[in-house]
Amino acid sequence: MAIIGAAVALRSKAWRPVLILAGISLLLALGLVLRWDNQTVQWSMLRPLNALIWRVGYALKPGLFVSPQVAYPFADAAPMPGLLLSAVVPFFERARVFARYALPAGLAIFLLAGLAVTRVRPGWLRYGLAALLLFEVLPPPTQSYAFPPASHPAFDWLRQQAAEPQGIVELDGQPGLRLGMPMGGDILWATRLHRRATTGGASSIWPAHTVYLIKWLAEHPRPFKDPDFVSLLRFYGVRYVLLHMHGESVAAQLDDAKQNDGLRLAQCFSSDSPAPPYDSPICVLELQPPAAPDFNLLLRGGWSGPEPWGRWVDGTTARALFVATRRAPIHLSLQAFPFCVPDQSQKVTVSVNHVLLTTHEWGDCEPWSGEIEIPASLITIGENELVLDLGYGARPIDVTAGENKDSRSLSVGVTQLHLDPIP
Secondary structure, three states: OHHHHHHHHOOOHHHHHHHHHHHHHHHHHOOOEOEEOOEEOEOHHHHHHHHHHHHHHHHHOOOOOOOOOOOOOOOOEOEOHHHHHHHHOOOOOOOOHHHHHHHHHHHHHHHHHHHHHHOOOOHHHHHHHHHHHHHHOOOOOOOOOOOOOOOOHHHHHHHHOOOOOOEEEEEEEEOOOEEEOOOOHHHHHHHHHHOOOEOOOOOOOOOHHHHHHHHHHHHOOOHHHOOOHHHHHHHOOEEEEEEEOOOOOHHHHHHHHHOOOOEEEEEEEOOOOOOOOOOOOEEEEEEOOOOOOOEOOEEOOOEOOOEOOEEEEEOOEEEEEEEEOOOOOEEEEEEEEEOOOOOOOOEEEEEEOOEEEEEEEOOOOOOEEEEEEEOHHHOOEEEEEEEEEEOOOEOHHHHOOOOOOOOOOEEEEEEEEEEEEOO
């Protein structure tokens, strides 16, 4: 009826605004890519166009287009204008823009359908069509589920564990054979059942630290194989990982988790309820104590491999990362000793997010213990960088005239690099 109404409206200038509204709103309401029967339409000839749009989006909005490589399913998808607008228009991806265009599109369609009905003769057919249109706008029947929803055996098991402040992270299968964090009211309601703090949240309103973890997961399709993943979860106070066993490749992800030394499979639980939202199996993984408890930052450039007492800084600069879930002061414990070279004085400066916090200069070869407070004003929710800058680095093979064959450029040995929140 709306198509017939559009043909009628084409002959009237007064109806042209409705036609324009319907066309633009329908086009933008279709979203980022063209879909048919709930499947993304794929056309490999569009790959260069998608790559160009993605590069523009990554340059302008790296927080949305989180990787320079085109993510699934956008590589070969038929792009809609919404994809380009999301890449170049500020804040276009916010506030359910596509749903907002669907609202005027629906209004325009029903106006055009109503116009078509008024042109129908005889009267009984016109009234019959009007009744059908009224019937069409009624909400469709939905399945009826009991409320409150039945708990899940995994939640019951969690609730029975010793009371402790550590929380959980829930993961499930996402498109593109990766893991993601489920978001929605069911995740929040589950906290009433298992009594654990969760890294998840409701859709649309995500805490900044949750957004960081979502982006990290998007950039790491096999997170359990990444050596930083378990350490990253510790910044969130996570003790248990709840892996929802639905979605693509989740079984392979569970196999990866079983091979991660930082995790232990506690148990897999089948659901007792056939009704959503807690109707899928859940496997619970427990984080194990860290292998190096004196180091809880994510080490980056400038560090040698682990030794029984700690790590050497190889060179004159060492970087480490930590993730903050709130802006609050943090206590840093740093213990180090210099690689002593005759007639040279070693010096270390500690910086966080490019701001100098403290400096220490050794007058001897004795260990130094630094207790440093990182103020809340320097903390960024999400990733933060800590940098150690040293005065010099020297190769043992040169200092000992070849007796020590170590050819690394050593500056200081670090026996502790540990962060603790300040209550």
